[in-house]
Amino acid sequence: MSNNKIKEKKESRRTFLKKTALASTFATLAACGSDTSWDEFFQKNFKTLENDDKNKIIERLEKKYTEKYGKKFTVSGKDPIDDTLFGYGLDISRCIGCRKCVYACVEENNQSRDPQIHWITVLEMAKDKGVDLFHSNSDYDRELVPDDDHFYFPVACQQCENPPCTKVCPVEATWKEKDGIVVVDYNWCIGCRLCMAACPYGARHFNWSEPDIPKDEVNPETHYYGNRPRYKGVVEKCTFCVQRVREGLYPSCVEICPVGARKFGNLLDPDSEIRYILKHKRVLVLKEELNTQPKFYYFY
């Protein structure tokens, strides 16, 4: 009898030790994932939360970013506007390949500067080859653009109506919003990168290390699904500047383009510029045969 009791005690001590070991393992792992707080660690998938919880998280993030960057941060959680489906037009006959959009995007959306992350890739294509990805070059480095023998073909997230990237995500950390924008919950993404394999447009980018944004360059006006600072080990992508377009502004790449090659608007509004383009221009979508149904239209 007494023997049994001693055994029981021993066992409970053992289970206690096991539990502590488990907890400390988790804590170490969490610590390795940078400055994660317990609240943050146990945060649920954002889209499944009630507004109260969402607001609490947003408050916590605003505080955290404000402390980290020494600037007053706002993190919006603004939902899609009703009767809106965003569409994008790109005039390939106008684009000169200056890459101003690439860097405007980096500044607006707080991409990491070291290592560099670009949401827009501009491809240089030979005029005698046409739109042929295998003969394109994303690393062109010229004193002067455009080059006479080439044309330019910027690619970013095509905001597919039938996105292959969201389907494959094992934890529903990425999905298409009502206004057609494909977003990522950076706090829920586990970094498996299956979405990057599934994306036919190279539009998804991974934070291979802790993102580095200089304090004086950081943009403090952010959206939870958009340009708020990201974490090491999560995937990010173009959101049509969700923090701007849901407030009625143009994406920053549209504003910066010096030749007016970039157009943006509401596909559900028959009087919008994007609808005008669809009606009057010769329009193509990239990799049509994959049935991803991009809402990013190239025209000329």
Added chain:
Amino acid sequence: MRWKVTFINFIKESIRVILKGNKWYYTWISSLLVLIVWGGLGYFEQLKNGLIVTNMSDSISWGFYIGNFTFLVGVAAAAILLVIPAYIYHWKPIKEITIFGELLAVSAVIMALGFVIADMGGPDRLWHMIPVVGLLNFPDSLLAWDSIVLSLYFLLNFVVVTYLLYMHFIKKEYNKKIFDKLILFSIPMAISIHTVTAFLFNGIAARSYWNSALLAPKFIASAFCSGPAVLLILFQILKKTTKFDIKKEAIWKIAELMAYSMFLYLFLFFSEIFKEVYSGTHHLVHLKYLFLGVKGHTDLVIYAWASIIFSIVAFLLFLIPKTRMNVVTLNIGAVLIYIGVYIEKGIALIIPGFSPDSLGQLHIYKPSMIEIRTSVMIFSLGFLLFTFMSKIAVEIIFEDLNINKLRSKSHS
């Protein structure tokens, strides 16, 4: 209560067995431990700094880790598939073949899961995949399917093999009614883990190199070669060093079956080559990169040809009765197959899928030192686990370690 005591004895004895061994055993164990520490320190760098310490990039976003994962799922599956011929041909030590197959399956699944975790950007967020607690995207995501079948497969094999060994230990006949069914159930499970893993790649329309309906059949066919290759060598070692008594004919039969499935693999492989080369679409570029090189980049060429030549040579060695029954050529064949399939499911599967990437840009990938060290850590952990479990199994099955012996010992 009695059950509990004997089970604790079983655990205690198992621990005693793995701590005891000859000079060679200790050398083997301590070299594995050294490798685990060396690799572990590398993995720690990755945890600290992120996956930037690997040579993966946005362009080639999977590499060595996922390659090893895929290969090991194949080994895990095929270890059990050997149970089928064992039943059909009534091989004598059928229970032993099953037990060692299951031990290999358990170790291989553990290593496979280790590689998935090593590849994750946020291993601390793994709990997001647990249903109810987290949010598992089932049935849409193939990775959700994979996590389910792999966990089930691990549990199934672990429970069955522990039970079989335990019953052996207490000298009682195992419950045939339930456990024979469980063993048979592990066969479709084995096929399913490798099929689901193939579908993970196969379903991605963006990567034409993987988007072929032959991928899953090819996976299964080549796995049926690599898994038995390991067991073939293990069985011979066991035969030499223990009372394990597998008939020569059974070993030859395994080799013969490997030849047939290698033939099937080669047939599927050439069908795919024909389709790509003859139709000559843009998709050909991936195969071209693998076998000939593109734009002067020939990094994979030597591996690709080695894999295919090794596989063909092994096929011939196992097909011709004379070389199949010769110990030397038999083992050369097993090693060649192992290397051939390792390349086929790793380097030759993952990298051409991403190069050129989805925007047609060609980047070059080679695993970094940290990737190699982390992989060495996971492989060594797996080998250590397999060594320990095999040693326990050998003691119980062949050295007659059992509860009665313990009791008589303590009485005298």
